Structure formats: structure tokens, C-alpha cells
Amino acid sequence: MKPDYSKFTVQDVTKMEDITGGPAKALLVQSELLPTPPKGAIVLDNACGAGILTSLLFEAVGQTSDVRVVCGDIEEYMVNSAAERIKANGWSAEAVVVDAQAIQFPEGHFTHALINFGIQVIPDNALAVQELFRVLKPGGTLGMTAGTTPHWLASLQAVVPDFATPPIFTTGPMASKESITGLLAGAGFARINVQLVTFHYKDTMPAHIRYMKQMFPQVLVGEAAEKYEAHMRAKHGEGDFTLPWGAYVITAGKPTL
Numbered sequence: 001m002k003p004d005y006s007k008f009t010v011q012d013v014t015k016m017e018d019i020t021g022g023p024a025k026a027l028l029v030q031s032e033l034l035p036t037p038p039k040g041a042i043v044l045d046n047a048c049g050a051g052i053l054t055s056l057l058f059e060a061v062g063q064t065s066d067v068r069v070v071c072g073d074i075e076e077y078m079v080n081s082a083a084e085r086i087k088a089n090g091w092s093a094e095a096v097v098v099d100a101q102a103i104q105f106p107e108g109h110f111t112h113a114l115i116n117f118g119i120q121v122i123p124d125n126a127l128a129v130q131e132l133f134r135v136l137k138p139g140g141t142l143g144m145t146a147g148t149t150p151h152w153l154a155s156l157q158a159v160v161p162d163f164a165t166p167p168i169f170t171t172g173p174m175a176s177k178e179s180i181t182g183l184l185a186g187a188g189f190a191r192i193n194v195q196l197v198t199f200h201y202k203d204t205m206p207a208h209i210r211y212m213k214q215m216f217p218q219v220l221v222g223e224a225a226e227k228y229e230a231h232m233r234a235k236h237g238e239g240d241f242t243l244p245w246g247a248y249v250i251t252a253g254k255p256t257l
């Protein structure tokens with residue numbers, strides 16, 4: 001379940017952030033960057049996409065904080081989008097290409113290392129978590145969100161009965177509180193806090209159908225796509241609708257020496 005982020009458009013990013021922005025504020029609060037970042041905070045917004053997490057942070061704290069942010073993403077399009085946003089707003093941040101599985105920053109560089117709605121699309125979750133541990137200062141804070149089984153799955157399975165739930169929601173390392181806790185503890189983290197939250201986002205039928213076809217290009221084609229669209233229109237009507245989704249909001253600390 002991974003779209004081709006290299007082919008994203010402005011419209012795709014807006015749609016993505018309608019969803020990913022939902023649990024992002026909860027992540028900033030649980031990571032203790034909001035309401036007030038600690039003095040001297042240096043934050044890695046990893047797998048940043050177009051930078052919604054950084055945007056929510058600076059929109060909340062404005063110029064009142066000395067927080068600095070590095071936005072990193074493996075896709076150049078995303079890095080450029082985040083860089084434009086940073087420049088347009090004059091934030092104390094930079095955007096660079098970063099592979100979450102081989103972060104180019106030295107050990108102990110960041111006070112906070114965050115991934116909003118990105119860990120599940122990084123192939124090796126354990127390696128990404130180890131890398132976050134490495135680049136954090138002792139006493140630093142890890143923060144991640146991970147989506148749970150999405151709201152639309154039941155609708156999709158109603159029209160495509162043999163559609164199997166993507167393993168990232170059922171068996172992957174981010175699928176349960178227990179496996180998340182095990183993964184973080186294995187990497188050396190302490191003070192592990194995994195909260196299950198529900199958030200809601202607004203959708204429109206054309207945007208939803210476009211998003212679903214992009215997520216499941218092999219499944220939502222031809223008759224199946226038509227059936228799914230008809231099913232969703234019957235369920236939610238033609239106008240805007242609101243969809244719930246669950247996410248784990250995860251924080252942990254790198255032990256002090």
C-alpha cells in the first residue's frame with residue numbers, strides 16, 4: 001500500500017495532507033514540541049512529504065521559539081515542496097533529501113526525531129527506528145504516527161470481497177501496541193508511550209475516488225472501480241463527507257548516558 005510519491009502533484013499532496021495532518025498535532029503535543037518547544041530544540045521531520053508537520057509546528061509557535069527543523073524526504077519532489085513552503089513562510093528550517101534508512105546526519109544531532117504517517121511506507125521499519133535512535137541526542141525524543149486499519153477498508157471489501165487487508169495494518173511491526181513497543185525497546189528506547197487516537201478528515205467524492213485508485217491501481221480498475229464509486233456515493237452522498245481513521249501516536253526517549 002504505497003503510492004508512487006515521485007509522481008505526486010499539488011492536488012495529491014493536498015489530499016494526502018488532509019489525512020496526514022489529522023494526527024500530526026497530537027504527535028507534536030505528545031513529543032512535547034507543543035505548546036512550547038524546549039529551548040534549543042533541533043527537530044528532524046523525517047519522511048516529511050511537503051512538510052505538514054513542520055508547518056503545524058511553526059504555525060503554532062510563530063517566531064516565539066528558537067526551534068530549528070530539518071525536513072527530510074527520499075523524494076526530491078517532496079523536498080522541493082517542503083523547501084518552497086519553508087521559504088515562503090520564513091521558518092527556521094531547511095529541506096534536504098534524506099533516506100530514513102541511512103540518515104546522513106551524525107550521531108546525537110537532534111533533540112527530536114519525528115516521522116508523521118511515514119514509517120509504514122519505509123521498507124525496513126526496524127532500520128528506520130535504529131537510525132532515528134542513532135541521530136538523537138541522549139535524552140532526545142522519538143515521535144511517530146502510524147495509521148491503523150482505515151475506515152474505507154470495509155467498503156472496499158464489500159465490493160471486492162477477496163481484497164486482503166494490507167499486512168502493514170495486520171501483521172507489520174506497526175500493527176499493534178505490543179509490536180510497536182517491542183520494536184522501540186529493541187532499538188534501545190525507553191519511556192515508550194503508544195496512544196491510539198481517532199481523527200476525522202473531510203473528503204469529497206472525486207478526491208476520494210482519485211486517492212483510492214492511486215493507492216490500489218491493480219484493484220480499483222474497470223468494473224471494481226465503478227462498483228466502489230457507486231457504493232461510496234450511496235453511503236456518503238454526493239457532497240463533502242467526513243471519514244474517521246485511527247492512528248497510533250508514538251513517543252519514546254533515548255536514554256541519557
Ligand SMILES: C[S@@+](CC[C@H](N)C(=O)[O-])C[C@H]1O[C@@H](n2cnc3c(N)ncnc32)[C@H](O)[C@@H]1O
Nearest residue numbers: 005020047048049073074075099100116117118
Ligand atoms: C504518507 S507520506 C507522509 C508525508 C508527511 N510526513 C505527511 O505527514 O504528510 C510518506 C512519505 O514518506 C516518504 N518516504 C518513503 N520512503 C522513505 C525513505 N526511505 N526515507 C525518507 N522518506 C521516505 C515518501 O516520499 C512520502 O513523502
